[in-house]
Amino acid sequence: xxxxxxxxxxxxxxxxxxxxxxxxxxxxxxxxxxxxxxxxxxxxxxxxxxxxxxxxxxxxxxxxxxxxxxxxxxxxxxxxxxxxxxxxxxxxxxxxxxxxxxxxxxxxxxxxxxxxxxxxxxxxxxxxxxxxxxxxxxxxxxxxxxxxxxxxxxxxxxxxxxxxxxxxxxxxxxxxxxxxxxxxxxxxxxxxxxxxxxxxxxxxxxxxxxxxxxxxxxxxxxxxxxxxxxxxxxxxxxxxxxxxxxxxxxxxxxxxxxxxxxxxxxxxxxxxxxxxxxxxxxxxxxxxxxxxxxxxxxxxxxxxxxxxxxxxxxxxxxxxxxxxxxxxxxxxxxxxxxxxx
Amino acid sequence: xxxxxxxxxxxxxxxxxxxxxxxxxxxxxxxxxxxxxxxxxxxxxxxxxxxxxxxxxxxxxxxxxxxxxxxxxxxxxxxxxxxxxxxxxxxxxxxxxxxxxxxxxxxxxxxxxxxxxxxxxxxxxxxxxxxxxxxxxxxxxxxxxxxxxxxxxxxxxxxxxxxxxxxxxxxxxxxxxxxxxxxxxxxxxxxxxxxxxxxxxxxxxxxxxxxxxxxxxxxxxxxxxxxxxxxxxxxxxxxxxxxxxxxxxxxxxxxxxxxxxxxxxxxxxxxxxxxxxxxxxxxxxxxxxxxxxxxxxxxxxxxxxxxxxxxxxxxxxxxxxxxxxxxxxxxxxxxxxxxxx
DNA sequence: AAAGTAGCCGAAAAGGTTTTCTGCGACCGT
DNA sequence: ACGGTCGCAGAAAACCTTTTCGGCTACTTT
Numbered sequence: 001x002x003x004x005x006x007x008x009x010x011x012x013x014x015x016x017x018x019x020x021x022x023x024x025x026x027x028x029x030x031x032x033x034x035x036x037x038x039x040x041x042x043x044x045x046x047x048x049x050x051x052x053x054x055x056x057x058x059x060x061x062x063x064x065x066x067x068x069x070x071x072x073x074x075x076x077x078x079x080x081x082x083x084x085x086x087x088x089x090x091x092x093x094x095x096x097x098x099x100x101x102x103x104x105x106x107x108x109x110x111x112x113x114x115x116x117x118x119x120x121x122x123x124x125x126x127x128x129x130x131x132x133x134x135x136x137x138x139x140x141x142x143x144x145x146x147x148x149x150x151x152x153x154x155x156x157x158x159x160x161x162x163x164x165x166x167x168x169x170x171x172x173x174x175x176x177x178x179x180x181x182x183x184x185x186x187x188x189x190x191x192x193x194x195x196x197x198x199x200x201x202x203x204x205x206x207x208x209x210x211x212x213x214x215x216x217x218x219x220x221x222x223x224x225x226x227x228x229x230x231x232x233x234x235x236x237x238x239x240x241x242x243x244x245x246x247x248x249x250x251x252x253x254x255x256x257x258x259x260x261x262x263x264x265x266x267x268x269x270x271x272x273x274x275x276x277x278x279x280x281x282x283x284x285x286x287x288x289x290x291x292x293x294x295x296x297x298x299x300x301x302x303x304x305x306x307x308x309x310x311x312x313x314x315x316x317x318x319x320x321x322x323x324x325x326x327x328x329x330x331x332x333x334x335x336x337x338x339x340x341x
Numbered sequence: 342x343x344x345x346x347x348x349x350x351x352x353x354x355x356x357x358x359x360x361x362x363x364x365x366x367x368x369x370x371x372x373x374x375x376x377x378x379x380x381x382x383x384x385x386x387x388x389x390x391x392x393x394x395x396x397x398x399x400x401x402x403x404x405x406x407x408x409x410x411x412x413x414x415x416x417x418x419x420x421x422x423x424x425x426x427x428x429x430x431x432x433x434x435x436x437x438x439x440x441x442x443x444x445x446x447x448x449x450x451x452x453x454x455x456x457x458x459x460x461x462x463x464x465x466x467x468x469x470x471x472x473x474x475x476x477x478x479x480x481x482x483x484x485x486x487x488x489x490x491x492x493x494x495x496x497x498x499x500x501x502x503x504x505x506x507x508x509x510x511x512x513x514x515x516x517x518x519x520x521x522x523x524x525x526x527x528x529x530x531x532x533x534x535x536x537x538x539x540x541x542x543x544x545x546x547x548x549x550x551x552x553x554x555x556x557x558x559x560x561x562x563x564x565x566x567x568x569x570x571x572x573x574x575x576x577x578x579x580x581x582x583x584x585x586x587x588x589x590x591x592x593x594x595x596x597x598x599x600x601x602x603x604x605x606x607x608x609x610x611x612x613x614x615x616x617x618x619x620x621x622x623x624x625x626x627x628x629x630x631x632x633x634x635x636x637x638x639x640x641x642x643x644x645x646x647x648x649x650x651x652x653x654x655x656x657x658x659x660x661x662x663x664x665x666x667x668x669x670x671x672x673x674x675x676x677x678x679x680x681x682x
Numbered sequence: 683a684a685a686g687t688a689g690c691c692g693a694a695a696a697g698g699t700t701t702t703c704t705g706c707g708a709c710c711g712t
Numbered sequence: 713a714c715g716g717t718c719g720c721a722g723a724a725a726a727c728c729t730t731t732t733c734g735g736c737t738a739c740t741t742t
Contacts, residue, residue: 012409012489014728025692030730040690060466061406062728065697070402072466075446080431090421093448097459102466105416105446107434118438125401125413125443148353230631256631263633286627290571290597355698366722371700381720403698406727 013054022050033058064126073313074104074122076115079135083284084302088133088154091306099314101128110135119143129313132158133306137170137199150316154309155302157325164316165325166309168300170200173330174207177251177279177298178215180332184339186249186277188220192236192261193253196225201253204281208251220247228253233260241268248276249338255280255287255297262291262337277338293336300330354395363391374399405467414654415445415463417456420476424625425643429474429495432647440655442469451476460484470654473499474647478511478540491657495650496643498666505657506666507650509641511541514671515548518592518620518639519556521673525680527590527618529561533577533602534594537566542594545622549592561588569594574601582609589617590679596621596628596638603632603678618679634677641671 019029024047032039032047039047050056064070075092077085089105096103104122108115122130129149134140134156142160143151150164157165181189191208193201205223212219221244226232233252237260240247250265252258258280262272270276272293280288283299305328312322360370365388373380373388380388391397405411416433418426430446437444445463449456463471470490475481475497483501484492491505498506522530532549534542546564553560562585567573574593578601581588591606593599599621603613611617613634621629624640646669653663 015730016728026729027693027731028691031691034730036731038690043690057461057465059406059728061402061411062697063730065400065402065406065699065728066730068697072445080427080434086421086427089446090448093421093446097447100462102462103446104413105430105434105444106438107431120398121441121443124398256627259631286597290600292572353698356700357698367699368701368723369721372721375700377701379720384720400698403727404700406698406729407700409727 013056015056015058017054018047018051018056021054022047070126070128071100072102072104072125072127073310074106074119074127074130075133076106076108076118076122076130077133077135078108078110078115080107082135083282084155084300085133085135087302088306088309091303091308092131092133092154092310093306094303095307095310095314112141119147123148128317131309131313132156137167137203139199150313150321152309152313152316154305161325162323164312164322166305166312167325167327168302168305169327169329170203171207171210172327173281173298173300174204174209175211175214176207176330176332177204177281178208178211180296180334181249181251181277181279181338182211182215182217184273184277187217188244188247189217189249189251190220190224190240190244190247191251191253192224192226192233192240192257194226194228194232194257198228200281201225204253220244226257228256230256230260230263233257233262234264235260237261237264238268241265241270250276250278252278252280255282255284255295258295258297258337259287259291262295266292273336273338273340279332279338283333288333288335291337293341296335296338297333298330299333301328304328353400354397356397356399358395359388359392359397362395363388409467411467411469412441413443413445413466413468415447415460415468415471416474417447417449417459417463417471418474418476419449419451419456421448423476424623425496425641426474426476428643429647429650432644432649433472433474433495433651434647435644436648436651436655453482460488464489470658472650472654473497478508478544480540491654491662493650493654493657495646502666503664505653505663507646507653508666508668509643509646510668510670511544512548512551513668514622514639514641515545515550516552516555517548517671517673518545518622519549519552521637521675522590522592522618522620522679523552523556523558525614525618528558529585529588530558530590530592531561531565531581531585531588532592532594533565533567533574533581533598535567535569535573535598539569541622542566545594561585567598569597571597571601571604574598575605576601578602578605579609582606582611591617591619593619593621596623596625596636599636599638599678600628600632603636607633614677614679614681620673620679624674629674629676632678634682637676637679638674639671640674642669645669 015026015029019026029047032044079085093103106118130151133154139159140156142158142163153165157167224236250261252261258278262278272278279296281298283297288295288297356367356370360367370388373385420426434444447459471492474495480500481497483499483504494506498508565577591602593602599619603619606617613619620637622639624638629636629638
């Protein structure tokens with residue numbers, strides 16, 4: 001490979017040095033390196049040669065100061081360990097990286113004061129825009145309309161309808177899940193989900209109930225709210241099997257819950273998927289692939305959400321702002337827990 | 342780009358504006374706001390007042406350009422979805438954020454070319470330092486010695502001993518795990534681990550064997566290498582129980598493997614921990630807490646690793662570089678799978 | 683041959699801040 | 713009253729790059 005790295009990298013080399021070595025002015029050097037059409041080919045070659053020899057790399061700070069555009073954005077998250085933030089962040093980083101925009105990462109840990117502080121710090125570094133990633137689907141307070149740069153809210157929408165928010169369509173996801181179960185012939189479907197204070201659990205349940213109604217079916221029992229854990233899934237499934245032994249499918253509010261449900265089913269001697277179909281939400285690979293059989297799940301497509309947020313931010317920076325809430329659809333990933341392998 | 346209509350908050354306010362409003366020169370304004378002792382108290386108050394009134398926020402770009410220090414660092418990772426990168430990244434972000442250093446996040450996705458590109462971009466933005474986070478414990482190629490800023494390697498050490506690397510002590514972790522099992526009275530211990538091409542599996546096994554020898558014990562059977570999955574854990578445990586029914590503990594190379602092992606034990610009618618103790622590595626909460634009983638595991642303390650890496654980078658930036666490999670110890674987190682609840 | 687033109691290059695300003703250096707007035711000691 | 717010191721404020725340079733504008737040379741046109 002080309003690893004001819006001169007030791008000059010240790011000392012900072014400026015355009016001035018390049019110009020001097022090439023025997024031209026800084027102005028000409030700049031134009032030569034930036035492809036401006038006001039420099040003779042021979043001169044340009046000399047400058048490029050000099051720049052390479054010195055391994056010159058333009059100081060983006062000076063450039064940004066002048067251009068009033070830094071090519072940086074702030075990514076403001078509220079839980080870095082979160083299931084949801086990370087893939088969104090990946091998608092955004094991906095989209096930005098492809099356009100060689102650098103991403104400032106800040107974790108506010110759900111603290112409003114820390115968040116304000118970070119926003120201030122990012123603005124003083126003159127980011128071109130901000131993406132605010134929530135950790136729950138519930139609406140969050142707006143950063144305000146008076147910011148000097150565009151903002152896009154991802155996952156958790158802003159309370160202010162004049163902001164632009166990109167979210168996942170949890171209602172639609174619930175509908176798709178039921179549609180899938182029905183399409184495999186299930187008619188006695190129960191629903192065990194997680195923490196009722198989460199918008200996600202409510203919305204998914206809402207979508208599921210709507211889809212059932214659309215198929216002329218009713219949920220078996222009530223929606224079982226609890227927590228987003230395996231142990232809740234086990235406990236709820238055991239209760240449910242006692243009360244409604246006739247059920248032939250359990251839709252679970254998350255993959256973790258689904259894992260617990262599958263454990264309980266096995267202990268009760270119910271085969272999956274032959275006796276009972278099971279599916280979850282989130283399509284968290286470590287849970288879906290470890291299950292026996294592999295777990296059908298609804299993929300919320302977080303990476304795409306991050307990418308879309310990045311694209312919308314680009315558009316806003318380029319002067320094409322939008323507002324409102326944009327919901328992205330989820331997709332069912334079918335595995336052995338709903339259709340026999 | 343023409344945003345004439347909305348608020349005037351988009352209008353950028355500079356030190357010049359503050360100075361004019363306060364009736365002083367920019368030089369005095371700067372000194373007043375930065376606490377320089379060459380300003381009369383009354384004058385300083387006037388300037389501060391003016392700055393507040395205009396909600397002035399100094400342009401960090403201009404400041405950095407002059408100070409030759411940006412207060413930014415680059416965090417270079419290779420897998421954002423990774424189990425290991427994220428907590429490390431959290432720890433580093435935490436440490437930096439506390440000192441109001443901004444973090445540029447870049448994901449090279451394991452691609453050397455992309456990595457070079459990102460390093461170049463970060464340097465052109467004049468970061469003060471770099472942290473390179475690996476996704477495996479195996480050594481990686483150095484970024485080179487000719488970089489103009491200090492670099493700290495985290496998790497995956499650099500091949501160059503003159504670089505500074507912060508890693509976890511997997512050998513010690515293996516030792517600690519066995520020590521714990523022995524301390525609970527186990528003497529017939531087996532070891533099921535993951536992918537043999539990972540340094541982590543080899544080192545943990547090495548530490549475990551050393552500790553066994555130290556206790557005058559021998560491993561039951563051979564070290565079982567496979568993959569980092571639940572299904573491998575299930576399969577390996579079934580085989581193992583057939584060949585060595587006398588075993589009273591299984592040390593697993595990861596929590597995922599341990600989950601599979603526990604499933605198999607249950608199906609073979611072996612009680613955990615009364616008949617067989619089980620423990621894992623990584624202390625991945627979603628796996629340890631979902632297990633029945635909760636899984637004892639070795640916590641690698643990734644967040645601390647990230648924080649230490651950040652601190653070392655600070656020190657290096659401040660002119661106190663180190664080199665070599667610094668290994669941080671792990672700690673056993675005891676739960677119900679090794680000691681009766 | 684004079685005038686115009688095209689091509690190429692350099693000087694200088696701009697961007698916002700910090701710092702050094704100079705200057706100016708007031709106060710002190712004798 | 714005078715030289716000296718001290719405290720405070722402003723002018724200007726510096727950081728590095730881009731861009732505008734003016735000027736020079738050489739060439740084309742009439």
